[in-house]
Amino acid sequence: MLKVLIVDDEVKVCQLILHLVDWDAMNLEVVDILHDGQTALEYIIENKPDIVISDIRMPNCDGLEMIKQAKGVYPEISFIIISGYSNFEYAQNAIHYGVQDYLLKPLRKEELVNTLNKIKEKHVSLVEQQIEQVKWKSLAESSREKVKKSFIADLILNPEKVNLNDLDEFNKEYHTHFIEGYYAVLKIQPFIRGRRLSDEERDMVLTKIQQMLRERLTKYCEEIIFMEYEDSIILIINGNDPSLFEVKKQLKKMRLDIINLKSIFQELKVYIGIGSVMNSLEGLAASMEQAKEAVFNRLSEQEKYIIEYQSPKEGKRAAGDFIDAQMKNDLHGNLERLNPDGISVILQELKNRLLPYSENGKLVYDCYMEVIGMIVYGLKEFSTELEIPPVAHYEKLYETYFSLEDVFNGMEQEISALLEKYTENIKQAETKPIRLAKQYINDNYNLALSLESISAQIGFNPAYFSTLFKKETGKNFMEYVMEIRVQNAKNLLAATNKTLVDISIEVGYSDFKYFSKVFKRITGLTPSEYRKLYS
Secondary structure (H helix, E strand, O other): OEEEEEEOOOHHHHHHHHHHOOOOOOOEEEEEEEOOHHHHHHHHHHHOOOEEEEEOOOOOOOHHHHHHHHHHHOOOOEEEEEEOOOOHHHHHHHHHOOOOEEEEOOOOHHHHHHHHHHHHHHHHHHHHHHHHHHHHHHHHHHHHHHHHHHHHHHHHHOHHHOOOOOHHHHHHHHOOOOOOOEEEEEEEEEEEOOEOOOHHHHHHHHHHHHHHHHHHHHHHOOEEEEEEEOOEEEEEEEEOOOOOHHHHHHHHHHHHHHHHHOOOOOOEEEEEEEOOOEOOHHHHHHHHHHHHHHHHHHHOOOOOOEEEOOOOOOOOOOHHHOOOHHHHHHHHHHHHOOOHHHHHHHHHHHHHHHHHHOOOHHHHHHHHHHHHHHHHHHHHHHOOOOOOOOHHHHHHHHHHOOOHHHHHHHHHHHHHHHHHHHHHHHHHHHHHHHHHHHHHHHHHOOOOOOHHHHHHHHOOOHHHHHHHHHHHHOOOHHHHHHHHHHHHHHHHHHHOOOOHHHHHHHOOOOOHHHHHHHHHHHHOOOHHHHHHHHO
16 A cells, blocks of 8 residues: 655645545555645655655745655655646746646646556556566576586586686686685585484475575685585585685584574484585585595594595595405305395404494495495395385485494394395295185185196196195195085085085085085084084
8 A cells, every 4th residue: 555645734735635535445545644845854754655745835845845855865756746836937847856747726636536546557567567677686596596506416417518627607607706716515414313304304404504504604705506415415615715714613603503403303413524625616526525425424423513524544445345255255145045144244244344444434335335236136136026125225224324333233124124025025926826726726616626727727737736735735735625615515504595415516516425524524513413503
């Protein structure tokens, strides 16, 4: 609702203007009525109304002077001059000062309403333009941020396509503001021991952390770029200080903000890995890898919150230095034999080999992924039907581990669960033919059934099928068929009035005497005795 101020030294004129227009219907509000120019000017400067309807001649400060000074402060205010003088010079000066309209007394309602409507339309149009400008500015800024973030994505996925040789060209391509100076990459990653953050938790935590980082670091960096990547924040900073003194100082202060998050997310830990400071853009890819490795070192730096990259003291080591050919053969052999105890012994040996190098978190991670990969692909080789989580599942699971002990306990539990699942899968595969045979017998017990006919039905050798059937059911084939037939006969005897002979035929026995003999052997009663007792 636009606010209207009425200014005239004649009270009656003010009352006329007030009652001439239905202000509510026009969505306008008369905020005050004043009677001299100086008071009105002070009110305008303090309260900034949207529309001022004013006489041109007033005590202390005439209308033109009031407009001139008010427009100097708020050029967007709309003025309507009402005058009893059709003076050309007054009108020209008023137009020069930017009045919306110059109306002569006696004031006509239609003329005033039309002028007010024009002002409203102009105001709406101006607001829409401002909203559109803000929208486009926001879109432009958003697009620039996306392009900036695409630099990090390119640096991770396609470093060869990033032109790092020409700083000016680079800034132009990615809408960045890097200066000649120093560059570093940080990786900030939240963890919760024993479980992964849900998508909702992760989004909330990363958003809050990103906000903290922006508030803390922007002042101390020439350029700063954020990007969420694999449950973490990748942060590139650029400035004049090779020691990152102020940046590290602010990161330390941020720890209190992180601690406050624990009131929402119990057991939350946040680690900040800092890669080496580089003196050129070309070093950013290496700094990024180092920042990632620094976060891996949380296993040996649990009490630290900020972990700066340091080259491993023992030099470059690889998983192959610890998982040799013999260990691989032993692991594969125990996997084939479905021997979790044997695998447990191998894992303990690997753990002992890694203990002196536990501060090298990336090495521990690589060994973990090597073992998990062998188990997953080994089991898939043994059984194409077994549903096994992909290796990426275990990669994410690694984020729930906070120590070397966690890593190996977790590995042992996950491998045992896989072996148990595989064993169950084998068991089901072996019993499937028996389940099919039993189902066929139950559906066709009244037909002439034989070991040979059922074996042919499920595609097995009769001798092997007979052995397997006895092993799984504890009965031989014909015993099982007899029991099914007698059970159905019992139901018919108890629930129907059919003759004993008809029931005998219905359950698969054309010889009633043989049926009676089988029935009594299994139930201890003749068919007629059973009917008398249970019908």
